[in-house]
Amino acid sequence: MKLLVKLPFTILLYVLRLGNKDAINNLISSAGSVAEEVESASQKTEDELSTPLVEEIEIPSVTQLHKVGVKFRPTKGGLESINFDKSSGKFYLPVIHLDDNSEVVLRNLVAYEACIAPEVMVFTRYTELMNGIIDTEEDVRILREAGSS
Numbered sequence: 185m186k187l188l189v190k191l192p193f194t195i196l197l198y199v200l201r202l203g204n205k206d207a208i209n210n211l212i213s214s215a216g217s218v219a220e221e222v223e224s225a226s227q228k229t230e231d232e233l234s235t236p237l238v239e240e241i242e243i244p245s246v247t248q249l250h251k252v253g254v255k256f257r258p259t260k261g262g263l264e265s266i267n268f269d270k271s272s273g274k275f276y277l278p279v280i281h282l283d284d285n286s287e288v289v290l291r292n293l294v295a296y297e298a299c300i301a302p303e304v305m306v307f308t309r310y311t312e313l314m315n316g317i318i319d320t321e322e323d324v325r326i327l328r329e330a331g332s333s
Contacts, residue, residue: 250326256274266278
């Protein structure tokens with residue numbers, strides 16, 4: 185579980201080390217705006233707080249990571265095989281095949297995990313990671329091409 189929690193930060197550190205000023209500025213400005221939203225949310229009245237506030241941590245997309253040099257590679261194995269190699273900039277992800285029923289199955293697996301192991305939630309963290317890095321069809325295309333090579 186520690187790997188899935190630390191993984192986005194490891195990738196961010198790699199991106200920052202590359203020195204791409206645009207990527208760094210975008211990450212810093214998005215983090216600043218999230219911090220401002222959190223601060224303003226903490227100052228709201230009880231009436232305003234009755235509506236739930238959902239915040240999503242901004243994780244760079246596959247396209248953004250690809251543009252700054254991160255290479256995606258397929259790995260055999262389950263969720264424990266997810267890895268980011270800082271020295272080579274390679275992000276290893278297991279290959280999964282999705283179909284029309286996948287959304288329902290994934291949601292049910294997340295709910296099941298929450299019922300049987302709420303303190304662990306490894307599968308849930310994986311779905312959050314994938315939801316964070318896949319934003320567009322281009323993200324999917326990059327991952328598909330990396331998975332077929």
